[in-house]
Amino acid sequence: MTVANIQTIKMTADQYFAMGQDPPGVRLELIDGELIVSASPNPRHADVIANLTYILMGHIKPRKLGKLYPDTDVPFEKFVVRRPDLSFYASANLRRVTAERLLGPPDLCIEVLSPGNVDDDRTNKFNLYQKHRVPHYWMIDPDERTAECFKLVKGAYTLISSAGGDATAHFAPFPDLAIPLSDLWMPGL
Numbered sequence: 001m002t003v004a005n006i007q008t009i010k011m012t013a014d015q016y017f018a019m020g021q022d023p024p025g026v027r028l029e030l031i032d033g034e035l036i037v038s039a040s041p042n043p044r045h046a047d048v049i050a051n052l053t054y055i056l057m058g059h060i061k062p063r064k065l066g067k068l069y070p071d072t073d074v075p076f077e078k079f080v081v082r083r084p085d086l087s088f089y090a091s092a093n094l095r096r097v098t099a100e101r102l103l104g105p106p107d108l109c110i111e112v113l114s115p116g117n118v119d120d121d122r123t124n125k126f127n128l129y130q131k132h133r134v135p136h137y138w139m140i141d142p143d144e145r146t147a148e149c150f151k152l153v154k155g156a157y158t159l160i161s162s163a164g165g166d167a168t169a170h171f172a173p174f175p176d177l178a179i180p181l182s183d184l185w186m187p188g189l
Helices: 013-018 043-063 091-096 118-131
Strands: 027-031 034-038 066-070 074-077 080-082 086-090 108-112 136-141 146-153 156-164
Touching (some): 013 074, 066 091, 108 118
Antiparallel strands (some): 066 086, 074 080
C-alpha cells in the first residue's frame, strides 16, 4: 500500500472568514493558522456574559459610546482570529466594524474565565491583546468571584482596578459606570 505525501498549510484569516458561520454546536477560532475547536460556554459562564452584556448595554447605548459584540470573531493577525466573550468598539473606532465582520482590534476585550480556558485567557489572550494594543482588557472569574481591569500603559498591560465578591466595580473605559458584581454571579453557585 502506498501512502500519499500529505502536507499541511496554515489557514489565513481571510480563508477562515470565507468558511462562513460555525457549524451548530461548534465554536471555532484560528490560532497560528490552525482551526481550534472549543466547547460552548457552561451555564455559569453564559450567565455572567448575559448579565454583564445587559449592564454594559444599558450604559453604552443611551450614551452612544460605541458598540458591544458578544462572542464575535476578531482578526488580530494574518493567521490569528480570536473570539473574545465581549468586544467593545468606541464610537471613534466604528470604522473597524462592517456588517459582515469586525476588521481589527477592539477598544476593550472582556473574557469570562472557565476552568478549561484560564491559561488561554490569562496568558495567550492577555499577550495577544497587549501586542495588538487593545487599550483595555477585563477578566471576570466566576469561580473566584473576581473582576480585573487592565489598561495598556506604554505598550504593557497594568492592573488598574479589581474587585471581588459583591463589591461594585468601576472599570475603564467606563469610569462613570458602576458594576455591582453581585449582579453578575449566577445565584446559588
